[in-house]
Every structure is written in C-alpha cells, then in structure tokens.
Amino acid sequence: xxxxxxxxxxxxxxxxxxxxxxxxxxxxxxxxxxxxxxxxxxxxxxxxxxxxxxxxxxxxxxxxxxxxxxxxxxxxxxxxxxxxxxxxxxxxxxxxxxxxxxxxxxxxxxxxxxxxxxxxxxxxxxxxxxxxxxxxxxxxxxxxxxxxxxxxxxxxxxxxxxxxxxxxxxxxxxxxxxxxxxxxxxxxxxxxxxxxxxx
Amino acid sequence: xxxxxxxxxxxxxxxxxxxxxxxxxxxxxxxxxxxxxxxxxxxxxxxxxxxxxxxxxxxxxxxxxxxxxxxxxxxxxxxxxxxxxxxxxxxxxxxxxxxxxxxxxxxxxxxxxxxxxxxxxxxxxxxxxxxxxxxxxxxxxxxxxxxxxxxxxxxxxxxxxxxxxxxxxxxxxxxxxxxxxxxxxxxxxxxxxxxxxxxxxxxxxxxxxxxxxxxxxxxxxxxxxxxxxxxxxxxxxxxxxxxxxxxxxxxxxxxxxxxxxxxxxxxxxxxxxxxxxxxxxxxxxxxxxxxxxxxxxxxxxxxxxxxxxxxxxxxxxxxxxxxxxxxxxxxxxxxxxxxxxxxxxxxx
Numbered sequence: 001x002x003x004x005x006x007x008x009x010x011x012x013x014x015x016x017x018x019x020x021x022x023x024x025x026x027x028x029x030x031x032x033x034x035x036x037x038x039x040x041x042x043x044x045x046x047x048x049x050x051x052x053x054x055x056x057x058x059x060x061x062x063x064x065x066x067x068x069x070x071x072x073x074x075x076x077x078x079x080x081x082x083x084x085x086x087x088x089x090x091x092x093x094x095x096x097x098x099x100x101x102x103x104x105x106x107x108x109x110x111x112x113x114x115x116x117x118x119x120x121x122x123x124x125x126x127x128x129x130x131x132x133x134x135x136x137x138x139x140x141x142x143x144x145x146x147x148x149x150x151x152x153x154x155x156x157x158x159x160x161x162x163x164x165x166x167x168x169x170x171x172x173x174x175x176x177x178x179x180x181x182x183x184x185x186x187x188x189x190x191x192x193x194x195x196x197x198x199x
Numbered sequence: 200x201x202x203x204x205x206x207x208x209x210x211x212x213x214x215x216x217x218x219x220x221x222x223x224x225x226x227x228x229x230x231x232x233x234x235x236x237x238x239x240x241x242x243x244x245x246x247x248x249x250x251x252x253x254x255x256x257x258x259x260x261x262x263x264x265x266x267x268x269x270x271x272x273x274x275x276x277x278x279x280x281x282x283x284x285x286x287x288x289x290x291x292x293x294x295x296x297x298x299x300x301x302x303x304x305x306x307x308x309x310x311x312x313x314x315x316x317x318x319x320x321x322x323x324x325x326x327x328x329x330x331x332x333x334x335x336x337x338x339x340x341x342x343x344x345x346x347x348x349x350x351x352x353x354x355x356x357x358x359x360x361x362x363x364x365x366x367x368x369x370x371x372x373x374x375x376x377x378x379x380x381x382x383x384x385x386x387x388x389x390x391x392x393x394x395x396x397x398x399x400x401x402x403x404x405x406x407x408x409x410x411x412x413x414x415x416x417x418x419x420x421x422x423x424x425x426x427x428x429x430x431x432x433x434x435x436x437x438x439x440x441x442x443x444x445x446x447x448x449x450x451x452x453x454x455x456x457x458x459x460x461x462x463x464x465x466x467x468x469x470x471x472x473x474x475x476x477x478x479x480x481x482x483x484x485x486x487x488x489x490x491x492x493x494x495x496x497x498x499x500x501x502x503x504x505x506x507x508x509x510x511x512x513x514x515x516x517x518x519x520x521x522x523x524x525x526x527x528x529x530x531x532x533x534x535x536x537x538x539x540x541x542x543x544x545x546x547x
Contacts, residue, residue, distance in 0.1 A: 021442055026454060028434065029444050051370070051377060051439010096377070 048100035077106025327389035362389035362431035392428020452484030
C-alpha cells in the first residue's frame with residue numbers, strides 16, 4: 001500500500017515516499033510525510049504498521065540527537081543504520097516487535113552518500129537503489145535496467161519519474177503524490193512534489 | 200460480595216491496608232488472593248493479570264509482560280460505540296478560524312442499542328474537545344486520564360499543553376496496550392495559543408461540568424510565548440496512528456460522511472455553513488449505517504473555548520426529508536398531468 005524508493009548517485013542520494021495515510025479503505029490524509037530527519041544529512045523513511053512507524057522512527061530520531069548532544073558530533077549514516085538495525089533486532093523477539101520497513105539515506109563527509117535498506121526482520125543491506133512496498137515489485141526492474149553508478153541529479157529524477165509513471169499505470173492503488181528529497185554534501189533539499197502539479 | 204470475589208479479596212485480614220496510604224504496595228509475587236476465583240470455577244477469569252499484591256486502592260498500571268489477555272475480562276461484551284459517526288471540520292474563515300465537531304449518540308452492544316443518548320464528544324478542558332469512537336468504556340476512561348494529565352501539566356507549567364502535545368501524550372499512553380483489545384479512536388479538537396487576553400470562554404448549558412472550574416482558573420497570568428496558535432485537529436488511534444489534519448471522519452459510518460464532506464467543505468466557509476454540512480453528514484451516515492443514529496451533537500471550538508449546540512433528534516430530520524420527498528414527487532406528478540392535459544387539449 002505504501003511506497004518508498006531511494007536512488008544513490010556518485011555524490012547524492014535521492015529518496016521519495018508516497019503521501020497517503022490510510023486507515024483500512026479510507027485515505028485519511030493526502031499530504032502525510034513519511035520521512036524523518038535524523039540529523040542534518042540523514043533521512044529515515046519509514047513505512048509499516050500504523051503506530052509502530054512513528055513510535056520507532058521517533059525513538060531512533062531522538063536517540064541520534066541524544067548521541068550528538070552527549071558526544072558533540074553526529075553519527076555517520078553507517079553507524080545510524082547499524083544502530084537502527086540493532087534496535088529493530090532487539091525488539092524482534094520480544095513481545096512487542098516493531099513491524100516497520102525502512103530506508104535510511106545519508107551523506108557522510110568521509111564515505112560519501114549511502115543508502116541502506118532495512119526490513120522488518122532487521123535485515124540490513126547497503127544498496128545503490130532500493131524500494132519498499134508492493135510498488136517495489138513493479139519498479140525494481142526499471143531501476144535494474146536504467147541505473148548507472150554515475151547518474152547525474154537530473155538523470156536520477158528522470159529515473160524516479162519513470163518509476164512513478166509505471167506505478168500510475170499498473171499499480172491497483174491510487175498514489176496521487178510523492179514527497180521527494182535529495183541529500184548531498186550541503187544537507188537535505190526538498191524537491192518539488194511529484195507528479196508535477198499535484199497538491 | 201460479588202465484586203469482592205471477583206477482585207480476589209476474600210479474607211479481610213489479608214488486606215489490613217485497605218485504609219493504608221496509597222503508596223504501600225505488595226510484592227508482585229504475592230498471589231495468595233489471585234486464586235480467589237476458585238469458588239466460582241472457570242465462569243469468568245479472576246486472574247487479573249499483573250495485579251499482584253496491589254491494594255485495590257492503588258491505581259493499576261499494567262506491566263507489558265502481564266498483558267497476556269485483555270485486562271478487563273469479566274465475560275461481558277464491551278459496550279462498543281465503534282460504529283459512531285463523527286467528524287471534525289477545521290473550517291477557516293481567514294480571520295475567524297474555528298473547529299466544528301459533530302457526532303451521533305448511539306451506543307450499541309452486539310446488535311442492540313444500549314444507549315440512544317450517549318455523548319460522544321467529550322470536553323477535556325476549556326479549549327479542547329475530544330470525539331470518541333471505539334469502545335465506550337475505553338474512550339471514557341482514557342479521556343478522563345488525559346484530562347487529569349493535562350490539568351497536572353497546567354498546574355505544573357502554568358500553561359495549557361498544546362493539542363499536539365496532548366495527542367502525543369495520549370498516543371504514548373495508549374502504546375503499551377497495542378495488540379490488546381483496547382479500542383480508542385479519538386479526534387482531539389483544540390485551540391492552541393495565548394488566549395489569556397480574551398474573555399472567559401462561553402460555556403452555555405454546561406454550568407455543572409468540571410470544565411467551568413477550569414475556565415475560572417484561566418484568568419491567572421501566564422507568559423505568552425510566540426508559537427503557532429490557532430485551531431488544531433488531531434486524530435489519535437489506539438493502533439498508534441497519530442495524524443494532524445483539517446478534516447476527519449471516524450467510525451463505522453465514516454465513509455458515508457466522507458462523501459458528503461468532500462464535496463461540500465471548502466476553505467473559508469462560514470460557521471453556519473459548516474454546521475449545516477456537519478449535521479447533514481452525520482444525518483446521512485445515520486441513515487445508512489446501522490450502528491449510528493438517534494441524535495446529533497455539535498460542538499464549536501474557537502479562541503474563546505468550546506460551545507455546544509443543542510442536541511438534535513435526527514428522527515425529525517428523517518421525517519422532514521420524507522415529507523420533502525413526497526412533496527417533490529407530488530409536484531412532479533402534477534407537472535406531468537398538466538403537460539399531458541395541454542397535449543390532449545392540442546391534439547383534440
């Protein structure tokens with residue numbers, strides 16, 4: 001029902017998430033933001049079970065901020081991803097597992113851009129591109145076909161548009177708009193909501 | 200006594216601290232009284248999980264590990280008002296923003312109407328109103344707990360907690376119960392901001408509610424901070440979902456209401472229009488949904504606080520509509536006859 005996508009370039013990461021907050025068959029909100037800002041250059045995209053997403057994401061967000069306050073410097077994206085994974089794994093075999101699927105995107109001064117795919121079983125993988133949700137079945141092969149490690153920003157946005165067009169065409173659910181953000185050495189940039197002209 | 204047995208308090212000597220100060224507590228492992236239900240066999244569960252050795256006067260805070268089953272398990276169906284129809288419209292005239300909240304009043308319990316006149320829009324404090332859907336008992340309890348916590352916050356920090364803060368508080372209080380049968384879907388409609396400059400909020404028809412005591416204390420001087428002030432509507436669900444928005448409809452009749460609202464609600468509508476649309480939406484939902492019905496309650500929240508419109512019986516509206524329909528059909532028939540007559544006249 002929900003869709004997340006991330007594409008990593010040579011010096012940036014492009015991420016997008018749909019904007020629908022649904023409750024059974026009703027769309028309760030059309031402009032819901034599924035991205036959580038962990039720090040100046042790290043974004044956590046979180047989908048899954050209703051309350052678990054916000055609870056878990058806010059928990060990680062506050063802990064990353066706490067680390068910064070205690071130690072004076074920020075966690076790197078790799079460290080944040082592993083921290084998230086550890087927490088998810090700890091809760092997995094408890095009485096209250098969190099059923100959330102995540103994408104963590106960030107830019108590190110030393111390592112460059114990074115996109116991390118995490119699922120509800122706390123499997124973690126660093127990938128050049130990734131997607132979550134039923135929409136992933138339709139769009140991963142487009143990414144396989146057209147992705148190149150040396151994409152420019154415009155090319156990445158075009159690739160993203162291709163994926164969203166496919167969703168519009170073939171996905172049974174109507175996902176009218178997507179929030180798009182780009183992370184590079186200058187931080188997180190909000191980009192225009194896609195498709196162009198959607199509220 | 201039945202209640203004593205159910206709670207496992209058989210031998211008064213076991214509980215010498217019945218009148219003891221609230222802070223004393225037993226070892227949780229003390230389970231001599233937990234087996235108290237034995238006399239009644241397995242008719243109902245007397246294993247209130249997690250009660251341990253708590254004196255009955257202590258407030259029961261459930262520990263996550265003990266929530267193996269529903270905390271309230273006395274073998275009766277919970278009174279469910281899940282099927283309600285209620286909605287909030289954050290209709291904003293650009294200079295006079297406010298919120299309209301409407302709800303039906305039917306509480307059902309496995310196919311029967313348990314109460315045709317239950318209030319589903321509960322005021323929490325002078326500037327915050329909460330609509331309830333789900334299990335009636337759960338909603339009533341958690342609203343009261345929220346009201347208590349907000350009052351404590353106000354006393355400690357000398358300012359009202361914002362609607363967003365209240366929603367987050369409620370959401371986090373409900374989180375330990377996720378996965379149990381607790382069912383609360385509340386929409387908090389409140390006004391944030393420094394209203395100390397304004398006069399006392401208008402509270403018609405509610406002279407006896409505790410809310411009045413709270414409004415009286417509002418006149419104390421409070422530092423006004425520069426933060427976003429204005430109306431706020433936030434949906435909180437026991438699943439953990441927390442959404443801020445401008446228009447929500449919750450309950451079993453909500454799809455029927457959404458269709459009316461989506462076509463008629465727009466930014467900049469007047470209070471009268473919004474009231475009309477809200478009333479109409481609730482009426483349509485009560486028409487179609489079996490679990491919604493009886494009366495409609497309408498609350499209006501502004502900078503001065505909440506105001507309540509008199510409860511209206513939708514039966515009248517139903518008959519009025521039938522009457523209108525009949526009149527329309529009669530008119531159409533009369534027109535048709537007139538046309539036929541004139542045709543006959545010409546042909547003949």
